[in-house]
Amino acid sequence: MIQFLRFALVRAALAFFTLCFVSFIVFSLMELVPGDCAERYLAFKNSQGAMISVADIQAERVRLGLDKPYLQRWGTWIINAFQGKFGESCILRLDISQLLGQKIWLSVGLCLASLAVAYAIAIPVGIIAATSKNPYLNNSLRLVSYLGLALPNFLLALMIMLFSTVVFGDSLTGLFSKEFRDAPWSGARVWDFLSHAWLPVFILGWSATAFAIQTVRALMSDEIGKLYVTAAAARGVSGRRLLMRYPARHALTPIINSLGFDLNRIFNELPIVALILTLTEAGSLLIEALARSNDQQLAGAIIFFLTASIVGINFLTDMILALTDPRVRHSIMG
Amino acid sequence: MTRLLDVENLTLQFDTDEGRITAVENVSFDLEAGEVMGLVGESGSGKSVTAKALMKLNPGNAHYGENTKIDLHLEDGSVDIMSLKTNKEMEIVRGCAISMIFQEPMASFAPAITIGDQMVEQLLIHTDLNKKQARDLSIEMLDRVGISDAAHRFKQFAFELSGGMRQRAMISMALSTSPKQLIADEPTTALDVTIQAQVIDLMKDLVAEFGMGIIFITHDLGVVAQTCDKVAVMYLGRLIEQGPVREVIRNPKHPYTKGLLDALPRLDDLDAPLIPVPGDIPSPLERPAGCVFNNRCAVAIEGRCTVEVPKFTQVDATHSVACHFAAEALK
Numbered sequence: 001m002i003q004f005l006r007f008a009l010v011r012a013a014l015a016f017f018t019l020c021f022v023s024f025i026v027f028s029l030m031e032l033v034p035g036d037c038a039e040r041y042l043a044f045k046n047s048q049g050a051m052i053s054v055a056d057i058q059a060e061r062v063r064l065g066l067d068k069p070y071l072q073r074w075g076t077w078i079i080n081a082f083q084g085k086f087g088e089s090c091i092l093r094l095d096i097s098q099l100l101g102q103k104i105w106l107s108v109g110l111c112l113a114s115l116a117v118a119y120a121i122a123i124p125v126g127i128i129a130a131t132s133k134n135p136y137l138n139n140s141l142r143l144v145s146y147l148g149l150a151l152p153n154f155l156l157a158l159m160i161m162l163f164s165t166v167v168f169g170d171s172l173t174g175l176f177s178k179e180f181r182d183a184p185w186s187g188a189r190v191w192d193f194l195s196h197a198w199l200p201v202f203i204l205g206w207s208a209t210a211f212a213i214q215t216v217r218a219l220m221s222d223e224i225g226k227l228y229v230t231a232a233a234a235r236g237v238s239g240r241r242l243l244m245r246y247p248a249r250h251a252l253t254p255i256i257n258s259l260g261f262d263l264n265r266i267f268n269e270l271p272i273v274a275l276i277l278t279l280t281e282a283g284s285l286l287i288e289a290l291a292r293s294n295d296q297q298l299a300g301a302i303i304f305f306l307t308a309s310i311v312g313i314n315f316l317t318d319m320i321l322a323l324t325d326p327r328v329r330h331s332i333m334g
Numbered sequence: 335m336t337r338l339l340d341v342e343n344l345t346l347q348f349d350t351d352e353g354r355i356t357a358v359e360n361v362s363f364d365l366e367a368g369e370v371m372g373l374v375g376e377s378g379s380g381k382s383v384t385a386k387a388l389m390k391l392n393p394g395n396a397h398y399g400e401n402t403k404i405d406l407h408l409e410d411g412s413v414d415i416m417s418l419k420t421n422k423e424m425e426i427v428r429g430c431a432i433s434m435i436f437q438e439p440m441a442s443f444a445p446a447i448t449i450g451d452q453m454v455e456q457l458l459i460h461t462d463l464n465k466k467q468a469r470d471l472s473i474e475m476l477d478r479v480g481i482s483d484a485a486h487r488f489k490q491f492a493f494e495l496s497g498g499m500r501q502r503a504m505i506s507m508a509l510s511t512s513p514k515q516l517i518a519d520e521p522t523t524a525l526d527v528t529i530q531a532q533v534i535d536l537m538k539d540l541v542a543e544f545g546m547g548i549i550f551i552t553h554d555l556g557v558v559a560q561t562c563d564k565v566a567v568m569y570l571g572r573l574i575e576q577g578p579v580r581e582v583i584r585n586p587k588h589p590y591t592k593g594l595l596d597a598l599p600r601l602d603d604l605d606a607p608l609i610p611v612p613g614d615i616p617s618p619l620e621r622p623a624g625c626v627f628n629n630r631c632a633v634a635i636e637g638r639c640t641v642e643v644p645k646f647t648q649v650d651a652t653h654s655v656a657c658h659f660a661a662e663a664l665k
Contacts, residue, residue, distance in 0.1 A: 228444040230442075236430060236456060238421035253446075326491050327445060327491070
């Protein structure tokens with residue numbers, strides 16, 4: 001138990017350092033964008049008709065602390081970031097943590113839900129596909145998988161929207177109906193959210209499922225061919241017990257490993273899908289911040305959040321592995 | 335002695351992408367209780383496939399020949415193994431009447447399940463013991479095969495044991511249900527020579543004690559000479575010579591058996607050159623017509639060995655050989 005805690009602590013520390021390192025890269029990228037927050041805001045003001053002088057920009061720089069050295073500013077940023085303070089958006093002049101608020105949790109929730117759906121489908125289907133000798137089943141699964149891998153998410157989203165608009169007269173966009181958009185959370189709002197969220201979850205989960213089925217199938221086929229399965233069969237173990245206790249149980253370890261990787265993929269796809277479905281969550285805000293208004297502060301905060309959740313899930317899978325696989329457990333406990 | 339096993343005309347083919355290949359063809363042998371039979375041959379000669387066929391463990395693309403008969407004679411009647419269809423019906427054979435030990439003890443234990451759990455699982459399937467009794471019996475069996483601190487080992491995983499200890503654990507698991515027939519598929523090949531000797535001694539003791547029949551698969555004729563009562567030599571899916579061990583080793587009749595014996599290193603004459611059997615075992619896709627050994631045989635008779643499949647000729651009452659040349663010489 002003590003060894004496990006030590007292992008967990010070491011992994012947590014590693015995760016923390018990973019996050020710091022990533023934050024440094026994110027921060028540096030934000031710095032590389034030409035111009036800084038002060039210039040950008042005042043340029044924006046200028047375009048609104050206000051008269052701006054160079055002295056104004058300089059004053060704004062001092063106010064935002066942009067005149068301080070690079071590393072010092074990164075230090076301040078990261079310390080604040082871990083406290084959930086990301087400062088103000090460059091353009092909107094609103095507190096970022098307020099601006100993001102629950103949106104970031106909606107995004108993380110959407111991604112995790114997609115991941116959960118993907119694996120809830122992929123694990124049983126992958127196992128069946130690996131054990132079945134039925135060529136029709138295998139070929140149709142392969143077709144579905146390839147479709148999932150080859151069909152870009154945005155195209156799928158557009159096709160569904162088109163179909164729905166033509167047939168039902170509803171484009172299925174957004175995460176909330178109009179009346180619930182800014183309402184406080186209630187049972188009805190949760191229901192409204194769920195009735196909208198299935199589509200992005202489906203679209204995001206679609207390719208993830210296809211990918212995960214291939215992974216599970218390959219891992220299972222690998223395990224089924226191993227000698228210990230034959231040996232168990234030779235001892236009289238058969239049927240579902242043989243399948244679940246031997247190859248399936250042992251394929252689980254690499255499947256858990258692939259979770260973090262798949263979450264990463266889903267995150268990458270989220271902003272585009274969010275933009276098309278006009279979801280009011282952080283993914284679309286990220287596109288907005290990056291593409292439209294060059295809002296480094298806001299983009300940095302969102303990227304930091306997404307990275308943190310990936311680092312988080314990798315930490316979690318490490319812990320699960322250590323608990324489920326005796327080989328990993330023993331390499332920790334000695 | 336009582337007859338334990340009758341195998342007649344065992345033929346086994348596999349469907350592959352390249353077509354149907356014959357892995358085992360018309361193999362017949364029998365085994366008495368308490369008898370150890372060595373099944374010898376190069377890799378690819380069909381030894382393991384033959385052994386797995388006795389428990390119908392071959393994969394789904396396997397087809398048994400129509401005349402194949404495998405009868406296992408137990409105290410309460412005979413079991414016609416070929417007539418068993420479902421896994422449930424096979425339970426009486428797999429791990430109960432017949433146990434199998436594999437070449438790689440590391441790979442034959444499931445890595446993430448304790449050795450004890452795997453032993454208990456087998457006992458729960460085949461016996462009326464409850465969990466506690468099964469656990470006690472397993473620990474007792476581990477102790478019997480010379481594993482120290484068995485109660486502790488019971489809770490360990492295969493990767494925590496040394497190679498020799500793993501194979502001992504495998505043997506104790508195989509014997510825990512008191513099978514009538516043990517199949518040992520190269521049980522010592524992956525072990526050090528010193529450990530190999532220990533494991534072989536252990537198996538010999540246990541056979542004497544349990545009175546079961548053993549099929550000992552190996553390519554090591556030295557091990558066969560030491561452990562077995564009789565030996566059957568396989569080449570490319572066919573039996574080519576069988577008989578009592580001493581008789582076959584001292585007086586081999588088939589050119590292939592002679593070749594295998596000549597290829598053994600000799601400790602008493604270190605300068606003697608090793609004489610390998612020329613050529614390689616052909617792929618099952620390119621089985622020669624006639625005698626399957628004809629393309630590597632020094633004495634093959636053109637027009638006869640390449641055309642006609644040799645039948646078994648009795649050298650004496652117990653020793654027989656399938657070779658045209660040997661048959662001619664015996665006349």
